[in-house]
Amino acid sequence: MSSKLNIEKAWEILFEKHDIISHVKKHGYYKISSGEINKVKEARLMAKFDQSSQLPYIFRSNCLSILPISRGDYIIGSFKTHAEVIYSDVKPIAVDIPDLQTIDYTNLYSEASSLLFAFNSGIIQDLMGSSKVNFTVNGRMSSGSFDFSIGDIIEPSKPYQIAVQNAQIEIDAGYESPECFCICEAKNMAVPEILIRQLYYPYRLWRSKISKTIMPLFLVYSNDVFHAFIYHFEDDLYYNSLKLIQHKAYTFAGNDLKLSDIIVLWKSIKMIPEPDVTFPQADSFARIIDLLSLLYNGELTRDEVTIYYEFDPRQTNYYIAACEYLGLIERVYNENKERIYKLSSEAYHIMSLKYKDKHLALIKKIIERPVFYHVFDLVIKNRKLPDKKEICKIMSEANLSINLVTIERRSSTVRGWIEWILNLV
Numbered sequence: 001m002s003s004k005l006n007i008e009k010a011w012e013i014l015f016e017k018h019d020i021i022s023h024v025k026k027h028g029y030y031k032i033s034s035g036e037i038n039k040v041k042e043a044r045l046m047a048k049f050d051q052s053s054q055l056p057y058i059f060r061s062n063c064l065s066i067l068p069i070s071r072g073d074y075i076i077g078s079f080k081t082h083a084e085v086i087y088s089d090v091k092p093i094a095v096d097i098p099d100l101q102t103i104d105y106t107n108l109y110s111e112a113s114s115l116l117f118a119f120n121s122g123i124i125q126d127l128m129g130s131s132k133v134n135f136t137v138n139g140r141m142s143s144g145s146f147d148f149s150i151g152d153i154i155e156p157s158k159p160y161q162i163a164v165q166n167a168q169i170e171i172d173a174g175y176e177s178p179e180c181f182c183i184c185e186a187k188n189m190a191v192p193e194i195l196i197r198q199l200y201y202p203y204r205l206w207r208s209k210i211s212k213t214i215m216p217l218f219l220v221y222s223n224d225v226f227h228a229f230i231y232h233f234e235d236d237l238y239y240n241s242l243k244l245i246q247h248k249a250y251t252f253a254g255n256d257l258k259l260s261d262i263i264v265l266w267k268s269i270k271m272i273p274e275p276d277v278t279f280p281q282a283d284s285f286a287r288i289i290d291l292l293s294l295l296y297n298g299e300l301t302r303d304e305v306t307i308y309y310e311f312d313p314r315q316t317n318y319y320i321a322a323c324e325y326l327g328l329i330e331r332v333y334n335e336n337k338e339r340i341y342k343l344s345s346e347a348y349h350i351m352s353l354k355y356k357d358k359h360l361a362l363i364k365k366i367i368e369r370p371v372f373y374h375v376f377d378l379v380i381k382n383r384k385l386p387d388k389k390e391i392c393k394i395m396s397e398a399n400l401s402i403n404l405v406t407i408e409r410r411s412s413t414v415r416g417w418i419e420w421i422l423n424l425v
Contacts, residue, residue: 080151137174189290255355280322
């Protein structure tokens with residue numbers, strides 16, 4: 001087993017050694033043990049892909065995915081394992097910050113801390129429709145034994161039949177009220193997909209153990225907003241029967257940010273020169289905040305960022321570069337001479353501020369750059385976002401050392417960041 005071998009290469013070795021693609025074409029699936037995986041690289045790291053974009057290229061190019069079926073075995077096939085998460089335009093409900101000295105709402109940068117806040121602030125109680133809610137379950141456990149069918153990516157009309165026998169599962173939090181039991185999967189970033197298994201396996205376990213209604217909940221904390229997705233499995237025996245029942249959002253009370261606050265900030269800003277780094281290509285500023293939140297807890301290598309950030313490597317590069325453009329991330333080397341990324345001292349300070357001060361500080365980091373300053377100027381003058389042509393004109397006049405094609409492509413980043421600012425108010 002090699003710790004230095006990357007996951008992409010490790011799976012290429014396993015696919016070739018076991019002729020996995022031929023087996024899948026012939027039988028529809030291939031079963032592989034954790035022992036066989038461990039001979040190349042640790043199975044725990046090799047089989048956890050919360051986003052389909054994280055799957056190694058050899059999986060994606062052959063429409064394959066992987067699921068655990070026992071404590072020591074996995075099955076590979078063209079299974080439809082993920083579902084899209086749709087962030088509808090819902091107005092966040094303001095929740096009071098609990099009067100507890102041991103919960104710091106300015107530092108909810110781990111799943112555990114955000115779950116504790118959600119419970120102690122009343123978010124979970126609101127979602128479950130009861131004031132009598134107990135936090136009863138979390139951690140690793142055995143799935144029990146059950147059978148299910150799962151959709152086929154290549155042939156949707158022919159679902160697979162899969163048997164699970166005591167696979168290891170993990171529940172981030174389980175909450176029980178007099179009427180129901182809520183199984184919660186939590187993320188501290190705005191992810192585009194959910195790995196259905198993370199709700200389905202625990203659902204099947206507890207469906208067989210208790211008589212109460214089971215409520216699968218996907219809770220996302222990103223950009224100081226809790227997004228709660230309440231689901232229902234329409235058919236207990238069908239993995240892909242996950243149906244969204246409701247999407248609700250929550251944020252902190254007493255942290256209103258007004259457009260006038262941002263205009264006052266903008267008027268006080270002295271522009272600084274464009275940095276000597278590539279102009280960013282990262283359209284979602286909320287995802288930049290997610291990356292800063294991830295690094296708030298410690299330094300990470302690029303591969304670790306990719307794993308924990310739940311992005312593909314290309315997107316990881318774009319968003320790291322965007323943070324470097326803003327002076328919020330630094331590249332250093334650890335004792336093993338590996339390149340690692342950490343927050344700058346300024347970024348660490350910003351991320352520890354309260355909601356309003358934090359967002360104003362981040363806005364300042366954006367609009368003190370000439371391109372963003374001048375685009376925001378047009379927003380204030382015209383009371384609307386400038387179109388792509390106007391943004392490209394401003395970028396062309398800024399001597400960014402990029403060609404027109406690149407300017408047109410990266411104008412979406414400028415628009416995306418300005419939209420993020422406006423959506424805060």
